[in-house]
Amino acid sequence: MGHRRLHPLVMILLVALATLCGRALPTWTLSLATVAASNALIALGIVILARTGNVSFGQGLFFAAGGYGVALVANAWGITDAVTQMIIGAVCGGLLGLVIGPLIARYSGIFFGMLTLALSMVFYGALVKTTALGGSDGFNVGRPSLFGMVFTDPRAADFMLYAVSVVTTGLAGIAATILFRSELGLASLAVRENNLRVEYLGMSANRIITINFAIAATFAGAAGAFALMAQRHIDPQFAYWTTSGEFVFVAVLAGYQSVAAVFVASLALELVRSFSNLYLPNTWQLVLGVFLLGVILFLPRGIGSLWVRGRHKRIEPAAAAVATQREAAQ
Amino acid sequence: MTPVLSVHGLEKRFGAVVAADALSLDISAGQKVSLIGANGAGKTTFVNMVTGYLKPDSGTIALDGVDIVRRSPRNVARLGISRSFQIPQLFIGLTAAENLAVAISGAQSHALSLHAPAEAHGRRDKALELLGRFGLADLADRPISELAGGVRKLIDIAMALVRRPKLLLLDEPTSGVSAEEKFATMDRVIHAVAPDAATIVFIEHDMEIVSRYADRVLAFYQGRILADGSPRDVLKDPEVRRYVTGGAP
Numbered sequence: 148m149g150h151r152r153l154h155p156l157v158m159i160l161l162v163a164l165a166t167l168c169g170r171a172l173p174t175w176t177l178s179l180a181t182v183a184a185s186n187a188l189i190a191l192g193i194v195i196l197a198r199t200g201n202v203s204f205g206q207g208l209f210f211a212a213g214g215y216g217v218a219l220v221a222n223a224w225g226i227t228d229a230v231t232q233m234i235i236g237a238v239c240g241g242l243l244g245l246v247i248g249p250l251i252a253r254y255s256g257i258f259f260g261m262l263t264l265a266l267s268m269v270f271y272g273a274l275v276k277t278t279a280l281g282g283s284d285g286f287n288v289g290r291p292s293l294f295g296m297v298f299t300d301p302r303a304a305d306f307m308l309y310a311v312s313v314v315t316t317g318l319a320g321i322a323a324t325i326l327f328r329s330e331l332g333l334a335s336l337a338v339r340e341n342n343l344r345v346e347y348l349g350m351s352a353n354r355i356i357t358i359n360f361a362i363a364a365t366f367a368g369a370a371g372a373f374a375l376m377a378q379r380h381i382d383p384q385f386a387y388w389t390t391s392g393e394f395v396f397v398a399v400l401a402g403y404q405s406v407a408a409v410f411v412a413s414l415a416l417e418l419v420r421s422f423s424n425l426y427l428p429n430t431w432q433l434v435l436g437v438f439l440l441g442v443i444l445f446l447p448r449g450i451g452s453l454w455v456r457g458r459h460k461r462i463e464p465a466a467a468a469v470a471t472q473r474e475a476a477q
Numbered sequence: 478m479t480p481v482l483s484v485h486g487l488e489k490r491f492g493a494v495v496a497a498d499a500l501s502l503d504i505s506a507g508q509k510v511s512l513i514g515a516n517g518a519g520k521t522t523f524v525n526m527v528t529g530y531l532k533p534d535s536g537t538i539a540l541d542g543v544d545i546v547r548r549s550p551r552n553v554a555r556l557g558i559s560r561s562f563q564i565p566q567l568f569i570g571l572t573a574a575e576n577l578a579v580a581i582s583g584a585q586s587h588a589l590s591l592h593a594p595a596e597a598h599g600r601r602d603k604a605l606e607l608l609g610r611f612g613l614a615d616l617a618d619r620p621i622s623e624l625a626g627g628v629r630k631l632i633d634i635a636m637a638l639v640r641r642p643k644l645l646l647l648d649e650p651t652s653g654v655s656a657e658e659k660f661a662t663m664d665r666v667i668h669a670v671a672p673d674a675a676t677i678v679f680i681e682h683d684m685e686i687v688s689r690y691a692d693r694v695l696a697f698y699q700g701r702i703l704a705d706g707s708p709r710d711v712l713k714d715p716e717v718r719r720y721v722t723g724g725a726p
């Protein structure tokens with residue numbers, strides 16, 4: 148346990164500081180930071196879910212559900228407020244997560260991961276074939292506003308989106324740190340280590356996984372809303388497997404020992420991608436791959452292990468738990 | 478008086494292997510019952526069926542008169558049967574106190590909180606109190622992965638006690654403990670569980686432990702009960718000596 152924990156008020160101050168920093172950032176950095184914050188929000192959900200021992204390879208499903216939900220509501224009722232759109236996206240993702248979660252929580256390991264991937268690809272296929280939603284081309288939405296203010300200046304619009312995404316992701320990060328320390332957070336680690344014993348203690352491991360799954364889906368839905376607001380366009384690519392893979396990429400980079408690591412990893416990934424794309428336009432994927440390899444080789448527990456030490460034992464792979472479950476079954 | 482546990486006509490087969498052959502028995506409140514038998518005699522299968530991990534092919538199991546035969550381990554635990562395991566089932570990456578905190582969270586009547594700290598003062602105090610009963614309070618903040626097998630066994634039992642079970646099932650509580658320490662360990666277990674679990678069923682291979690701590694012995698052989706009675710009578714039974722104890726005193 149013995150590492151320092153930031154007080155939630157300090158965290159709120161840090162979020163406020165990061166938001167105000169946006170005023171000083173160049174415009175291209177604002178867009179990059181907005182994308183990084185949005186991706187960090189989904190990766191944070193993956194990290195929350197990973198604490199139960201399950202990884203979702205299909206978060207694109209909820210990302211797309213949030214994006215499409217917001218786009219349809221925005222076009223149908225003319226809702227352009229960024230915060231409202233973010234909430235709509237979160238609700239769409241969360242509700243879908245609550246429907247799928249109980250069904251998928253019965254599975255674990257690679258089966259869990261592949262099922263999430265399969266569901267996201269089924270959704271992708273359905274979107275491509277649905278001409279009412281623009282098929283593979285998707286459709287456009289209007290410029291977002293904030294509390295009745297319309298931003299015609301591109302710089303002001305970028306800052307508004309940056310601020311809303313950073314504040315949302317920051318608050319989600321604070322909520323995640325509280326969740327990690329909570330009863331559910333500890334029980335989630337217990338499920339990861341030995342879900343059979345969790346059942347013998349009178350708790351439902353499936354319910355614990357479902358709640359974490361729904362939280363991850365809610366975060367992904369909100370991130371889908373941000374991506375929509377940033378691009379003002381949506382298409383089935385939101386649900387494609389490579390999109391989901393990118394979110395897992397961030398989660399792997401971050402590790403799951405620290406919430407802050409998710410934000411650092413997401414920003415680092417966007418920076419590496421942007422600069423390698425700029426200076427090595429033909430080989431930027433290679434640079435990205437080498438970057439990930441480097442992190443896995445030198446920081447196998449993710450970027451977070453740089454500042455969180457001494458807790459590695461609590462996140463040992465579940466091999467021992469599998470062995471003990473086998474014994475229990477005898 | 479209704480027995481705490483009532484089992485009738487319990488049958489379980491794994492292919493050609495008969496793990497439970499028309500088992501019938503009643504266990505009254507306050508008894509300390511020892512299950513003895515060679516490996517494969519059906520003791521652990523019996524415990525697994527009583528706790529809902531295995532479903533019997535036929536027969537009934539009732540706890541305080543309530544049928545529990547088709548219930549899951551989770552529901553059985555909520556109704557009042559807790560167990561410890563031959564190989565401790567702990568969360569090895571968590572500390573001893575955190576393991577107890579998970580058990581305490583699971584025993585509360587309301588849903589798990591998403592914001593209340595897992596080791597809030599009440600829960601931490603309760604965890605320390607339980608660990609203290611086993612003489613393990615000073616190990617509260619050590620990860621399970623750093624603790625010895627005997628200590629893990631005691632923590633496993635402490636976790637089973639959190640719900641104050643009507644019936645506590647202990648699977649070989651002294652296995653892995655040295656001959657010099659087995660009585661001290663068992664004394665500690667019996668003393669620690671006394672406030673929370675009046676009725677205890679324990680699987681045991683050590684006949685000295687059985688003689689000293691059980692007030693009733695059930696000898697298992699090929700899925701059926703070979704003998705049922707006081708330790709003195711059962712351990713002297715010729716069939717038990719022949720098939721179970723191999724002549725051990």
